[in-house]
Amino acid sequence: MTSTTPLLQVREVVKDFGGVRAVDHCSFDVMPGTVTGLIGPNGAGKTTLFNLISGALPLTSGRILCDGRDITGLRLHQTFALGIVRTFQIPREFQRLTVLENLAVVPANQRGERMWAAWLTPWTVAHEERRIEAKALEVLEFVNLAHLADEYAGNLSTGQKKLLELARTLMAEPRLVLLDEPGAGVNRTLLNSLADNIQRASAERGVTFLLIEHDMDLVTRLCNPVIVMADGVVIAEGSPRQIQRDPGVLEAYLGGMVGGAA
């Protein structure tokens, strides 16, 4: 938070789906080392914004910069290479791969992922595999999934799949992690360990997080600052305490209700 250059800069980003403007001239910064929250009512454009930042969707106009470098228009695997790793709101695990394999897929630049390697340099590959497997097991311990290492990922519960998604981001040694509703469908105990994991990764590994979440307890506990979106526009930005008092935010969340209290 003391650092001067933002890790991620979103500038005047627009995304249209046909006639619907999902994201409308969004601009904000994410400072390195922070856990930044992104909240807003359903349909505010939060997940779309994640898709734009990570390169899953092309943007209509605007620019996105990472570390001052223009990353507008890069594809998913290219933003990954720059250290931007995302999770999905609805987990997208590799169902017929085991939990361990799901993680082993992640590390970048594996020699064994070159087609010739298995035929020409099997020992190097085997050596590398042992390292990746050890690391994957370590990450699984970290998120309490080690006992399921050999289970098919498709057989996990929704909450466990969420943890697997988080584990996948930790395998990658990312700089910026985009978490899309990590808490949804996760029970209280798992949620606490999830929050601990995020805080630890942030504090110990210096990973920056940008997370979408509806659970305000989790947001208040983890995030500072918090960015609020509604109808594709950023309507407020500040500490959790500040935004909870912001009349515009209350309006967006409680719009139609009369005299409702947050």
Add this chain to the structure above:
Amino acid sequence: MAGIYAVFALGLNVHWGYTGLFNIGIAGFFALGAYTAALLTSPAADPLLFEEFVFAGDWAQLGVLDLGVDLWFLVALAAAGAACGVVALIIGYVTLRLNDDYLAIATLGIAESVRLFFLNEKWVANGSKGLYQIPQFLEGWLPSDKYNYLYMVVVIVVLVALFALVQRVMQSPWGRALRAIREDEVAAAASGKNVFRFKLQAFVLGAVIMGVGGALFAHHIRFVSPLTFDPLLGTFIIWAMLMVGGAGNNLGAILGAFVVWGLWVGARFLPGELSDPNFRFFMVGVLIVAVILLRPGGILGELRRVTRRAAGRSAVRLDDG
């Protein structure tokens, strides 16, 4: 013959079983591999019979490379694989951005284009009359009535070699990335994988294998014509083999080839109407339905890769496969 089909099933397994590429244009690579081998080894054309056929063939006896016919067989196998690889690279570069159904239509169309090319461009390969008198490997070593046993051994050697190569590469991280792409392309990309590059590599590898299969076929039948490579016997029976044997399992692919081919050929000896080709296709259909109902993953389904740490074995059978 079943061994040759097993080679195709193995190639299709690389496409569909591991990578999820819906290729229903196997016949295209089949034809290309067979024609490549045939053109490289066939004896010089008789100008009376081959009016419009300008390509003389018979590189083996032209002394282009003085290896003799038998070594040219090996060159032809490699060339057939290489030709399919190059074509797959070009086709794949254009079509692999398409998903599932669209890729299927594209591959089917390309396979038919390849067949019609050989049919209509008579100067390339004698059009509908086809190429014949394709020499055989180690011809004359055994009396011709026993030759088929020798060739069976040749086919099995090639099949085992290809099986070992495919098995090895599919158990490597490269194969794991392919399976991840099969499961969820977007998530694979979000895990930093260049999905297009992996798919292209897999497409080329599978096509090379199919090309080798085509070459083996040409030297077995000793005759190739465009009519050989219709979608039914050139593509769909191979799909039947993979579905019956088990997609995602190389042994399954080979087993499926033997089972389906056994049924296909065995039914020829049934009495009367039962040996009718249409009825035999019907029986292959019944077999597919039966396998899908009883064992959805095929006779040998995909194996779950369990780490040695846990099971002491590298893989165990999947119970519900």
